[in-house]
Amino acid sequence: MSDDITLSEEQRDCYQEITNVAMGQAADRLARLLKVYVTLPIPNVNIIEINEFKMTLKALEGATSVSAVCQGFIGTGIAGEALLIFNDASFSDISELLKYPGDLDEHEELEILMDVANVLNGACIQGIGNQLDIKFSQSHPVILGQHCTIAELIEEQENRWKRTMAIEINYNIDEHKINCDLLLLFTEKSVVHMNRLISFLLED
Amino acid sequence: MTTSIQEDTEFHWLMAILQTIDVGLVVLDREYNIKLWNGFMENHSGLRPDETKGENLFKLFSEIDKEWFERKAEAVFLLNTPAFTIHEQRPYLFKFFNNRPITGRTDTMYQNATILPLNNSDGTTDHICLIIYDATNAAMHKLALDRCQSNMKD
Numbered sequence: 001m002s003d004d005i006t007l008s009e010e011q012r013d014c015y016q017e018i019t020n021v022a023m024g025q026a027a028d029r030l031a032r033l034l035k036v037y038v039t040l041p042i043p044n045v046n047i048i049e050i051n052e053f054k055m056t057l058k059a060l061e062g063a064t065s066v067s068a069v070c071q072g073f074i075g076t077g078i079a080g081e082a083l084l085i086f087n088d089a090s091f092s093d094i095s096e097l098l099k100y101p102g103d104l105d106e107h108e109e110l111e112i113l114m115d116v117a118n119v120l121n122g123a124c125i126q127g128i129g130n131q132l133d134i135k136f137s138q139s140h141p142v143i144l145g146q147h148c149t150i151a152e153l154i155e156e157q158e159n160r161w162k163r164t165m166a167i168e169i170n171y172n173i174d175e176h177k178i179n180c181d182l183l184l185l186f187t188e189k190s191v192v193h194m195n196r197l198i199s200f201l202l203e204d
Numbered sequence: 205m206t207t208s209i210q211e212d213t214e215f216h217w218l219m220a221i222l223q224t225i226d227v228g229l230v231v232l233d234r235e236y237n238i239k240l241w242n243g244f245m246e247n248h249s250g251l252r253p254d255e256t257k258g259e260n261l262f263k264l265f266s267e268i269d270k271e272w273f274e275r276k277a278e279a280v281f282l283l284n285t286p287a288f289t290i291h292e293q294r295p296y297l298f299k300f301f302n303n304r305p306i307t308g309r310t311d312t313m314y315q316n317a318t319i320l321p322l323n324n325s326d327g328t329t330d331h332i333c334l335i336i337y338d339a340t341n342a343a344m345h346k347l348a349l350d351r352c353q354s355n356m357k358d
Contacts (some may be wrong), residue, residue: 033278033279111289111293118288119279119285122285125285181277
């Protein structure tokens with residue numbers, strides 16, 4: 001089953017375009033909500049091996065300036081997880097962005113981290129869902145390293161999957177010095193289903 | 205004819221389920237007035253639907269931080285995506301008593317909550333749905349685990 005996961009150049013372009021449109025819509029709504037300009041690069045669509053993913057997780061472990069929030073999403077036949085990685089996130093920048101006043105205690109810091117992640121994830125996931133005509137439901141966000149330990153997570157990945165599709169987007173909000181990577185990971189089975197869905201878009 | 209009877213029956217089933225399901229459901233409009241109040245909310249708050257319908261959420265429940273909640277909910281109205289709160293960060297939204305008042309080991313109910321956008325037929329959002337999950341058991345287990353871990357460190 002896992003050997004089936006390959007992307008043709010055409011399919012890759014299609015996913016990139018779908019994500020691009022979704023991001024455009026997301027950026028528009030984020031701009032209206034947060035009153036900021038969001039810089040968006042072209043999304044990266046790749047097949048990643050489990051080892052690469054483990055390395056990403058390892059890099060998160062122990063790093064004090066990096067935080068990551070993951071959130072599952074599921075729709076008809078498609079399931080995956082959105083992983084939002086904040087590079088050198090400072091809570092004061094984020095709280096300023098979300099207009100949380102005053103000093104924050106530890107719980108409030110984590111809460112705004114989840115809020116930001118949820119807004120960025122949600123805006124993108126819904127945009128992709130709209131184009132594929134799928135209504136995704138999102139689960140409660142989980143902060144890696146806070147709500148679960150990363151070492152356990154790496155161990156648990158073993159043998160559960162080998163390679164899958166990942167869409168990577170780099171969000172940049174210059175005004176607030178916020179830089180983060182959104183990683184959309186799909187399960188192996190979902191990729192097969194999504195390839196079928198986009199085949200309708202690719203037909204002339 | 206039979207299909208419409210069938211549909212009616214299914215509709216009644218769904219209504220009965222919504223009313224009795226062990227999850228709180230509240231529909232709010234743009235001004236945070238309560239539009240729907242299911243059985244779970246009625247039982248735990250002690251307020252009947254006719255006492256809450258049309259009333260302002262923040263007036264009835266002063267424990268909800270208005271500014272904080274509005275900030276979360278505005279994102280739902282505008283972005284049309286759900287928002288979440290979890291018990292680890294915010295133990296509860298509504299101050300309800302524990303489901304097991306005698307053996308429950310805590311007075312208040314820990315809650316996870318989802319704020320869901322409800323679309324109009326034209327795709328805009330004028331109403332949101334609050335879904336309240338009772339997370340007391342999970343929270344108690346987690347607290348017990350934390351206690352256990354800190355005991356081991358000592």
